[in-house]
Amino acid sequence: MCIDSIEALNKQWIECTQKSRTKKEDEENYAQIATGERNIFILKYEAKEAIITLTMxxxxxxxxxxxxxxxxxxxxxxxxxxxxxxxxxxxxxxxxDGELRQWREFWSAFSAAVHS
Known part of the structure; x- marks a missing residue:
């Protein structure tokens, strides 16, 4: 009875550590994909922008x-x-005629004659 429970606990412990390793590997893989200049989110955004531009x-x-x-x-x-x-x-x-005081008056008259 004790041996069975110890074996069951040992089996559960092995499963738990395997899940932990898998989870850790998953986290490492995610970190590689999701960080840096060429991460998956930037690539996805750039691809979406390219699709919009090409559609246009x-x-x-x-x-x-x-x-x-x-x-x-x-x-x-x-x-x-x-x-x-x-x-x-x-x-x-x-x-x-070159008189600076009359520039505004000249420009207003010239602009009105040419642009309207």
Whole structure:
């Protein structure tokens, strides 16, 4: 009876130490995979970013293909195109004479005439 219980306890002890070794090995393997510059989490993130980027490029290319295939080719018109001469009004631009006190006034007038 005592021998049986000692053998059972010994068997349990062996199982426990084997599990402990396995757990320790698992922890070491995890530490190797999960740490450092090229760990699994960084690689997974980079792969996900690459998938997103490639998916975006694929959509853009597919859209361009659709646009190019849906536009019918231009047919040349038989009527000649005529051009008309258009007379635009003269635009008098202010000139800057070098007087620094008048720079803002000049620039406001010039910008308004050119950019609007």
């Amino acid at each position: 490029y694929k959509r853009e290319i597919n859209n361009e293909i659709k646009q190019k295939t849906s536009i019918p080719p231009k047919t040349e018109s038989t009527t000649p195109t005529s051009y008309r001469n258009i007379n635009l009004p003269q635009l008098s631009l202010p000139t800057f």
